[in-house]
Amino acid sequence: MTTTTAPKLKTSAMIASFVDPGQKTATAPFGHALVEAAAQNDKIVGLSADLAKYTDMHIFAAAFPDRFFQMGMAEQLLFGAAAGMAETGLIPFASTYSVFAARRAYDFLCLDIAEPELNVNIVGGLPGLTTGYGPSHQATEDIAIFRGMPNLTIVDPCDSVDISQAVPQLAASEGPTYLRVLRGKVATVLDEYDYTFELGKAKILHGGADVLFISSGLMTMRALQAAERLAADNIDVAVLHSPTIKPFDSQTVLAEMNTDRLVVTLENHTVIGGLFESVAAAATRVGLGKRVVPIGLPDQFLDAGALPTLHERYGLSTDRICATVRAELG
Known part of the structure; x- marks a missing residue:
């Protein structure tokens, strides 16, 4: 009698992918984009708080070992050192997990970097719900924390195209920036659209007469998937991608909102203090009486588990997005 043993799963909740099977991807787009930018500008340096391998900074470290600085598990030191380097005219890219940047080192970021x-x-890894390791590593409120910091630009990229094009623009931007980086095998989505990343600008990717999706980050990928699926039900969905959360492109967003379409925001972040509230605030300021339906993470600490399960549970999956739109349209 013979027995068979099921293969041992080798996935990690820490580095789990939210990319669909068979989807086109690019490996470590941030790391490769930083190397390319650094080859053109010798002022660019890289730092990490013992997480280079997990934020794709190790690509830069291998290419430019003399321009990479491993600061150890000390986020306040990481950003203090980066500030000192910037004072001398260098252009630091400092990487850690989003939770550690936002929760552990806020004061250093605020007073040493943003104020001057x-x-x-x-560079913040594991933004929003991109790990199953639970509240200690899920940066579900990082944008809310950072939106109140003066002078700080916040970028939430959709895919490898966004990341690759954003890096040189962030290097050229004179003030501080926060990039919610997607690591490892990152989806390549926006190459199929007439799109280029432009810091501070939102872009229409897909037109539609019935519903307007306003999205950022990986949720733009889901918005495009949902738009395609809803088209089979004769629901015509437009997708407006807003990768820059601050400064917010109110002009483009308000122009698209000022129609009879159902407006839905989609973000990989709590509905408190992120894209939804940026959109709602922009509309309120100009007196646009428009209802906005938020799709995002709830105002609570999230469970640990497998990413597909968590995305379905908290409403970020394509199936859940489509169900929300159908329910709203009745």
């Missing part, structure tokens, strides 16, 4: 408007580029 130094060109320090904060």
Whole structure:
């Protein structure tokens, strides 16, 4: 009698992918984009708080070992050192997990980097619900924390195209920036659209007469998937991608909102203090009486588990997005 043993799963909740099977991807787009930018500008340096391998900074470290600085598990030191380097005219890219940048080192970021408007580029890994390791590593409120910091630019990229094009623009931006980086095998989505990343600008990717999706980050990928699926039900969905959360492109967003379409925001972040509230605030300021339906993470600490399960549970999956739109349209 013979027995068979099921293969041992080798996935990690820490580095789990939210990319669909068979989807086109690019490996470590941030790391490769930083190397390319650094080859053109010898002022660019890289730092990490013992997480280079997990934020794709190790690509830069291998290419430019003399321009990479491993600061150890000390986020306050990481950003203090980055500030000092920027004071001398260097252009630091400092990487750690988003939770550690936002929760552990806020004061250093605020007073050492943002207040003097130094060109320090904060690279945050595992943004929102991109890990199953639970509240200690899920940066579900990082944008809310950072939106109140003066002078700080916040970028939430959709895919490898966004990341690759954003890096040189962030390096050229004179003030501090925060990039919610997607790591490892990152989806390539926006190459199929007439799109280029432009810092501070939102872009229409897909037209539609019935519903307007306003999305950022990986949720733009889901918005496009949902739009395609809803088209089978004769629901015509437009997708407006807003990768820059601050400064917010109110002009483009309000122009698209000022129609009879159902407006839905989609974000990989709590509905408190992120894209939804940016959109709602922009509409309120100009007296646009428009209802906005938020799709995002709830105002609570999230469970640990497998990413597909968690995305379905908290409403970020394509199936859940489509169900929300159908329910709203009745």
